[in-house]
Amino acid sequence: MKILLPFLLVFIIVLSFFNAQITNPFKEDFQGKHVTNFQQEYKESQIEIGMVGDVLLHSPLYEYSSFLPSFQEVEKEMQGVDFLLANQESIPAGTSFGLSGFPNFSSPAHIVRDLKAAGVDLLSCANNHTLDQKEAGLLAAIESMKANEMPYMGAYKSLEDQQTDRIFEVKDVRLGFLNYTYGLNGHRIPEGKEYLVNIIDREQMKQDIQALEEKVDVVVMSIHWGEEYALRNNETQKELAQWLADAGVDIIFGHHPHVVQPYEKISTSKGDTHVFYSLGNFFSAQQFDSTNIGGIARLQITKRVVQDKVMIRIENPSFIGTIVSKGEPFKVSLLEEANSQKNDWVQQHVFGE
Numbered sequence: 045m046k047i048l049l050p051f052l053l054v055f056i057i058v059l060s061f062f063n064a065q066i067t068n069p070f071k072e073d074f075q076g077k078h079v080t081n082f083q084q085e086y087k088e089s090q091i092e093i094g095m096v097g098d099v100l101l102h103s104p105l106y107e108y109s110s111f112l113p114s115f116q117e118v119e120k121e122m123q124g125v126d127f128l129l130a131n132q133e134s135i136p137a138g139t140s141f142g143l144s145g146f147p148n149f150s151s152p153a154h155i156v157r158d159l160k161a162a163g164v165d166l167l168s169c170a171n172n173h174t175l176d177q178k179e180a181g182l183l184a185a186i187e188s189m190k191a192n193e194m195p196y197m198g199a200y201k202s203l204e205d206q207q208t209d210r211i212f213e214v215k216d217v218r219l220g221f222l223n224y225t226y227g228l229n230g231h232r233i234p235e236g237k238e239y240l241v242n243i244i245d246r247e248q249m250k251q252d253i254q255a256l257e258e259k260v261d262v263v264v265m266s267i268h269w270g271e272e273y274a275l276r277n278n279e280t281q282k283e284l285a286q287w288l289a290d291a292g293v294d295i296i297f298g299h300h301p302h303v304v305q306p307y308e309k310i311s312t313s314k315g316d317t318h319v320f321y322s323l324g325n326f327f328s329a330q331q332f333d334s335t336n337i338g339g340i341a342r343l344q345i346t347k348r349v350v351q352d353k354v355m356i357r358i359e360n361p362s363f364i365g366t367i368v369s370k371g372e373p374f375k376v377s378l379l380e381e382a383n384s385q386k387n388d389w390v391q392q393h394v395f396g397e
């Protein structure tokens with residue numbers, strides 16, 4: 045018995061060590077080698093989610109027969125994100141609506157095809173230009189998204205379409221998406237067809253968030269808000285971000301200001317919410333220096349399943365700055381390569397100290 049005692053003691057220590065790890069799997073020292081004994085009960089997946097800002101086809105962009113040369117320099121970065129969203133701001137109604145720029149945009153359908161080829165996995169369609177070509181233009185755009193097998197959200201062809209959850213499983217991580225806009229530039233939604241575009245409405249959003257939250261690991265909100273050309277988020281955005289965080293949204297990707305605004309982490313009793321207030325323009329022909337700059341906002345999501353417990357960690361926010369150079373054709377380039385000083389400014393602007 046005396047000989048057995050030290051062994052027993054070691055056994056108990058080892059056991060309690062593993063036990064401690066199971067109950068607290070997010071301890072910094074929780075390394076893979078410790079868990080080989082628990083393969084049956086342990087699983088980890090890690091993905092990266094991201095979004096690019098406004099795709100806004102002014103003249104001459106809507107005349108391009110292909111957009112791939114324009115995205116070529118950032119394609120690797122776009123495809124490197126496991127699940128990438130984009131705000132398709134100008135409605136791809138197609139040539140039958142006559143192509144046009146501001147104020148009532150009409151973009152060619154092949155922008156959808158080329159964004160997909162460049163690495164975009166889901167288009168965010170609720171914005172102030174959704175009804176630029178009225179209901180018919182939106183329905184045509186939805187048809188071209190379907191034809192290109194490009195998932196979309198925020199704008200819908202029917203009530204059933206609107207009520208269909210946008211849930212995507214990426215390496216075992218279940219992502220749920222929602223998308224709303226502050227308004228429609230004065231375009232009216234036809235009576236009885238409120239399903240066409242999601243408008244910011246807290247009561248509706250709360251219901252949508254609660255319903256989605258139960259079905260997914262991460263709730264992601266793409267939201268069209270803020271003040272155009274303002275480099276800082278305003279109080280309305282800040283207050284709404286806090287409200288969304290309290291309601292259960294985990295990630296907020298904002299757009300509309302056409303310039304890049306800061307990132308913020310909001311802590312609530314439910315956990316942290318990551319907010320990119322505005323992603324800037326990704327691809328446009330707007331004229332100001334600041335509207336040529338955009339980027340790919342990214343976050344890492346880790347899902348750990350230990351026995352029957354699921355733990356989600358969202359971390360490492362990053363922003364790959366991009367710039368539109370106005371050559372033949374207009375191109376999206378990496379800001380770090382095009383202008384490293386400006387890139388330093390963007391990093392500082394987005395993340396602060």
Ligand SMILES: [Zn+2]
Pocket residue numbers: 133171172173268299300301
């Ligand atoms: Zn907008």
